Amino acid sequence: AAKADGGRYRTYADDLDDAAGEEARLGADLRTALDRGQFHLVYQPIVELPDGRVNAVESLIRWTHPERGNVAPNDFIPVAERNGLIVELGEWILRTACLQYADWWHAGVAPERIGVNVSARQLAEPAFTDIVAAILAETGVHPTRLVIEVTETAVFGGGAAVRAVRELSDLGISIALDDFGTGHSSLGLLQTLPVRILKVDKSFVENVTMAGRHAVIATSLIQVANGLGLVAVAEGVETAEQAAELYRLGYRRAQGYHFGRPAPAAAMDGNASARRSR
Numbered sequence: 001a002a003k004a005d006g007g008r009y010r011t012y013a014d015d016l017d018d019a020a021g022e023e024a025r026l027g028a029d030l031r032t033a034l035d036r037g038q039f040h041l042v043y044q045p046i047v048e049l050p051d052g053r054v055n056a057v058e059s060l061i062r063w064t065h066p067e068r069g070n071v072a073p074n075d076f077i078p079v080a081e082r083n084g085l086i087v088e089l090g091e092w093i094l095r096t097a098c099l100q101y102a103d104w105w106h107a108g109v110a111p112e113r114i115g116v117n118v119s120a121r122q123l124a125e126p127a128f129t130d131i132v133a134a135i136l137a138e139t140g141v142h143p144t145r146l147v148i149e150v151t152e153t154a155v156f157g158g159g160a161a162v163r164a165v166r167e168l169s170d171l172g173i174s175i176a177l178d179d180f181g182t183g184h185s186s187l188g189l190l191q192t193l194p195v196r197i198l199k200v201d202k203s204f205v206e207n208v209t210m211a212g213r214h215a216v217i218a219t220s221l222i223q224v225a226n227g228l229g230l231v232a233v234a235e236g237v238e239t240a241e242q243a244a245e246l247y248r249l250g251y252r253r254a255q256g257y258h259f260g261r262p263a264p265a266a267a268m269d270g271n272a273s274a275r276r277s278r
């Protein structure tokens with residue numbers, strides 16, 4: 001984009017330089033952020049339909065940059081993947097989420113499960129399963145309480161990522177396929193991977209109340225999930241109408257602003273619906 005800038009016109013090459021510079025700056029800032037504790041996790045409820053009782057939570061990372069303010073995970077997670085910091089950051093995320101779950105557990109307010117997002121690069125790390133097992137042992141969280149959320153793209157290539165998924169599943173950890181339906185081979189993966197949960201992408205949920213393609217896909221996906229004995233979670237549910245329609249189609253789990261926004265851990269403590277007897 002040619003734009004006047006101090007009497008000089010910006011060229012495409014300038015923009016490329018800027019993009020590379022921005023990537024390098026953000027990458028360096030991520031390192032500092034990890035060292036200085038600028039990250040925190042928020043937790044979003046995953047509820048049962050139709051009553052809205054909290055069944056699980058998903059942890060989501062937040063970054064408060066000293067100058068830029070809040071930076072969205074979609075803007076910095078890909079940078080951390082490319083510069084490799086995601087491995088260390090991901091370990092911090094897993095440990096923080098498990099420590100939080102242990103706290104809830106001891107306070108008697110833990111939901112049934114906690115979901116943690118894991119990126120492709122983390123999953124492909126040879127030591128990944130060992131790291132997860134060590135964090136569970138260290139925090140005292142039982143493997144069956146943990147859900148690892150992976151995207152289809154992360155496991156599409158096969159190899160190390162698929163091996164990791166099998167190992168995690170063998171430990172008793174649940175695997176959720178995230179953004180289900182948006183990847184290359186959604187259905188094919190279900191034949192070979194030990195997946196327990198399908199997180200149906202919000203693009204299919206958005207228009208579920210209107211007759212059309214998305215509603216047809218949302219209907220087919222719940223049938224696939226039920227037929228294979230998997231749990232389907234509808235993502236991005238924003239209205240009561242969507243929740244009611246999803247329930248009518250057979251969905252029994254949902255997540256979205258209608259039920260609760262991602263919030264700091266303290267918000268869970270007073271959540272009586274998350275209290276369960278053990």
Ligand code: C2E
Binds near residue numbers: 060118149178
């Ligand atoms: P995701 O795993 O698909 O997470 C769901 C995203 O949808 C979250 O955005 C959440 O805040 C948002 N969301 C939840 N309910 C609604 C709704 O009703 N409507 C709409 N429009 N959005 C809703 P967020 O927190 O910005 O995260 C974006 C993505 O960044 C995540 O997508 C995930 O891919 C990645 N991410 C977030 N936290 C982590 C993390 O700890 N580790 C890794 N590896 N990736 C993460």
Ligand code: CA
Binds near residue numbers: 058117149178
């Ligand atoms: Ca997720």
Ligand code: CA
Binds near residue numbers: 179
């Ligand atoms: Ca998702």
Ligand code: CA
Binds near residue numbers: 179
């Ligand atoms: Ca997503």
